Amino acid sequence: MTERAASRTAVLVCQGRAVADGRMGVGRFSDPVAVELLVDGERELVDLVRAGAVPKGFGARMEYELLSATSEVLAARTVAIDDAVRESAHPQLVILGAGLDARAWRMPELAGVAVFEVDHPASQAEKRDRLGEREALADVRFVPVDFGRDSLGAALTTAGHDETRPTTWIWEGVVPYLTPAEVAETVTEVAKRSATGSRLVITYPTPNRVYHYGRKAMEVLLSVSGRTNPMAGEPQRSSWTPAAMAALLAEHGFSVTADRDLQSVAVEAGIEGKRTSVRADGHIVIADRR
Incomplete structure (x- = not known):
């Protein structure tokens, strides 16, 4: 996750949720707020994909397929994370690298929950502009953190996070862009502030050479076609086997409750699609502090 206002990756994720709302996993997945967080110029492609209107131009087709x-x-991914949050029902939720996440505005289960959104100050400022006057369902605390300079623990303390009470932590879509050392460093900080019963939910990629080169090819094609590459400046720096991830979490006092590939989640939730291999390589691990 790069440190700039509303990164293209954050916008792409928001667009992806907007495309899926009301079309995929109906009854299990829902994010009607996502489209409201998009601005003019970001909604048009969402409308095309939702309508199945495949564009003819090469560059436009690349953008269409990526979204x-x-x-x-x-x-x-959202179905699995939301289920884990509902199941834990903790009084505190921390979203690391929150981006344009809308859970605090769309999940009634979070009413009365203290939701700490951790992100770079510039990204948070733009998100708040996009939110406008929309009221959150939860007690949202924006926690500005420049991870290159600021202490996560100190920032959370200032925002009112209580490390003596159970917390659910969401770390979604960030691990690939960090080195193994940086991932371990964050897990260490999370563990320090996790009371017994706390839950850590992480999405991560498993090693896959085909996906790696496929992503590189997509980036080249977008560049050649003159289109914006949403992945520019955010190279994949780490991938994990389930065993390696479980070992890291165990080292910091977390026991894996579940580790599933996203394809199995999609099948269970009735989410159809063509990208089964991509979903199979993405994992979500749920770990609890005993």
Whole structure:
């Protein structure tokens, strides 16, 4: 996650949820707020993908296919995370690298929950502009953190996070852009503030050479066609086997409750799509502090 206002990755994720809303996993997935967080120029492609109107131009087709694939992954990922949040029902929720996440505005289960949205100050400022006067369902606390300079723990303390009470932590779509050392450092900080019973939910990619080169090819094609590459400046720096992820979490006092690939989540939730291999390579791990 790069440190700039409303990164293209954050916008792409929001667009993906907007595409999936009301179309994928109906009854399991829903994010009607996502489209409201998009601005003019970001909604047009969403409308095309929702309508199945495949553009003819090469560059436009690349953008279409990227967003279509993203929507399939995001629908499954969101279902699994939302289920984990509902199940834990903790009084505190921390979203690391919140981006344009809309859970605090769309999940009635979060009414009365203290939701701490951690992100770069510039990204948060733009998100708040996009939200306008929309009222949150939860007690939202914006926690500005420049991860290169600021202490996550100190920022959370200032925002009112109580490390003696159970917390659910969401770390979605960030791990691929961090080195293994940076991932371990964040897990260490989370563990320090996790009371017994706390839950950590992480999405992560498993090693896959085909996906790696496929992503590189997509980036090149977008560049050649003169289109904006939403992945520019955010290279994949780490991938994990389930065993390696479980070992890291165990080292910090978390026991894995479930680790599933997103394809199995999608099948269970009735989310159809063509990108089964991409979803199979993405995992979500749920770990609890004993």
